[in-house]
Amino acid sequence: MLIIGEKLSIIAKRVREAMLNRDKSPIQEIATAQWKAGSGMIDANIGPAEDNGEDLMQWMVTTIQEVVPLPVCLDTTNFKAIESGLKVHNNQWGKPLINSTSNDPERFPILELAVKHNCQIIGLTVGKGGLPADAEERSSIAAEIMGRAMEYGLPLEDLYLDPLVLQIATSQDHAIQVIRAVKMFQEMNEPPMKTVVGLSNISNGCPKHVRPILNKHFFVMLMNAGLTAAIADANEIAEAMKEKQQIDDVLAGKTIDDAAKIAETKKTIDVITGKTLYAHSYLEM
Amino acid sequence: MALAAPKETYAGRVFEVTIGTSKTAVFGGENVLPFHKFDGDTPHKPVIAFEIQDVAPEDWPDTVKEVYGDAASDPVKWALYCQNNLNAQAIALRLISTHPDRENRSADDAAKTVKAVLDSIEVPLIILGSNNVEKDATVLVAAAEAASSRNCVIGKAQEGNYKTISAAAMAQNHKLIAMSDLDINLSKQLGILITQMGFEKERMIADPMCSALGYGLEYTYSVMERIRLAALTQNDVIMQPPMLADIGMYVWKVKETQASEADLPKWGSLKERGIAWEAVTAGAMLLAGAELLIMRHPDAVRSVQKFIEEF
Structure with a gap:
């Protein structure tokens, strides 16, 4: 599992x-902490960066x-910023990853950039017309992105398919669809396609104390589904790995010693799978 | 071999709620989707309350104002007219004059009006604030006290004022309307918060926020439908209170119920148009799962009652 x-x-x-x-120390401090906690890549999300994006991305990298x-994950919709970031990227530490192309024609040039610079790229399974409804729709968009990648000359092992994690607080039905999509994406090629998620978006908008619980459980479920990579807080992933055995036991219906943990896990899994309706206080029910 | 019609059975059931004392109204109690009486129990039909205000309805369109005429000049007369002349099953008294942007009447004034109305009617009373979060917190507390032991419905408790309002409704033994902003997850959250105060879920009525035909009705419809499915299929106890559709206040302010025939001759009779708009909106809300409706025009109420009786 690659943690970005x-x-x-x-x-x-x-x-x-x-x-x-352009204050280096907070950036370096955070990057170092993520590296020490187990990240294999660092995400540099500069937003759309309309002014000075090129400069900013170079400085970040x-x-x-x-x-x-x-290596660095160049996270922006700004084509020029990605291009300039790639120019200074030190490939000695590994290939950079571009976040992202999609099925929106505006994002096709970013795919060409990945080919030109021999790097990896995330294919976000959304098109121009709104959000995908389910895993099937995500898969059909994935197929189009894969077709385009081959056409442009990008090796499929350099493509990470991203099923687009949505907020559970407003789009609960999508959580299980994302897990299903991760399974389906792998079946679309041999060797299996690589997959990536922006993990913490699942808990965006949820109460602060609930966020890590949702993130960790969702991560374990995605990992069990075969996920290859996650853009996530490496500290949280380290915790999730410690709890994984317990979570897996509860998922398998086994009884574990910690009753509070069983309850937390059962409730969280029920919310992620859509068996119970999400509410901010779902853990208190 | 005789054909056995397939039956859909559900894990959950909507709570049965009784309001009023001398004359009561009961709604909820079903364990099936709206009007699916062929699948299970539908012990009670939806209840329609007539909406009245604590001041003359100057802001209502003529189509509704004309019906009440002089009776609407005084809340007691108005309530009696609805009860005696229109056979109202329940009355919904909106304390609109307490709104700070309106007459800004005090909570004490509101309490007096509530008491006067309750002293004169027998049918159940729903007591509504002016939908000002801060002011309702004082007005509805006073109103709940004035209505003590009359088993009224107090509303609406919202995220910003549910603590005081639910405490008052609990202390005075009333039912409580919990209103959230057109979002199923927020509706559940408010329900959890109110029950965490010690308020019994069996005494709650959920208002997922209504809307008028053509003005977002499909959003209300979808949220209500999903609430009801969560109540029945997931046996989610927080989603099992009956649902309210507060229709009149949304319908009678949209263009279709107000625009004159001179301005829009193709739209047909203004009066019929308004009544139909309210009736159609109400019909949709019933199909989505509402058990308690608040409406304004007696002709619209009659046609909705006919719709209810026919099923």
Whole structure:
């Protein structure tokens, strides 16, 4: 399992300020912590970065790789910013990953960029017309992205299919569809297609204390479904790995000693699989 | 061999709720989807309450104002007219004048109005605030006290004021409307929060937020439908209270119930149009699962009652 350390996002205030002021130390501190906690790659999410995106991405890539011997995931919709980031990326630590292309024609040039620079790319299974309804629709979009990748000359092992994790608080039905999609994507090629998710989006909008619980359980379920990579907080993944045996036991219907843990796991799994309706206080029911 | 019609059975059941004291109204209690009486129990038919206000309905369109005429000048007369002349099963008194942007009447004033109305009618009373989160927290507490021991419905408790309102409804032994903003997950969350206060879920009525035909009705419909499915198929106890559709206030402010025939001759009779708009909206809400309706025009109420009787 490849963990792509997710903490360097422009959405976080501390990171945004560091990006604006070109203040290296918070960025390097976070990148180092993610590396130490087990990340195999660092996500650099600079948003759409309409002004100065090229400069910012270059600065992010070099700032991260100054202290961390890992490849970087270039996370932006800005074509030029990705291109300039790729130019300075140190491939000695591994191939960079572009986040992302999709089935939207506007994102096709980003796929060409991956071919040109011999790097990896995430194919987000959405098109131009709204969100996919279920795993089947995600798979049919995946097939189109795979076809395009082959046409452009991108080896399929360099493509990570992303089923698009949605917020459980507003789109509960999608959680199980994402797990199903991860299974279906693998069956679409031999060797199986690689898969990736933006894990924490599942709990976006949920109460703070509920977020890690949902993230960890969802991660274990996705891992069991064969997930290859996750953009996630490596510290949280380390915790999930510690809890995995317990969660798997509860999933398998075994009794474990910790009654509170059984209840938490059962309730969370029921919410993820859609057996009970989500509410912010679902754990208290 | 005789054909056995397939039956859909469900794990859950909607709570049965009784309101009022001398004359009561009962709704809920079914363990099937709306009108699917061929699948199981539907012990009670939906109940329709006539909406009245604590001030004359200056802001209502003529189509509805004309029906009540002078009677609407006083809430007691208005309530009696609905009970005696229109055979209302229940009355919904909206304390609209307490709104800070309106007459801004005090909670004490509201309590007096509630008491006066309750002293004169026998049918159950639903007591509604002005939908101002802060003001309702004081007005509905006073109203709940004034209505003590009359088994009324108090509403609406929302995310921002549910603590005080549900405490008052609990202390005075009333039923409580819990309203959330057109979102099934928020509806469940509010239900959990209210029950965590110690309020019994069996005394709640859920209002997922209504809307008028053509103005987002499909959203209300979908949320209600999913609430009912969660109640029945998932046996989700927080989703098992009966549902309210507060129809009149949404219907009688849309263009279709207000635009004159001179302006829009192709739309036909203004009066018929308005009545039909309210009746059709109400019919859709019943199909989505509402058990308690609040409506304004007697002709619309009559046609909806006919619809209910026919099924």
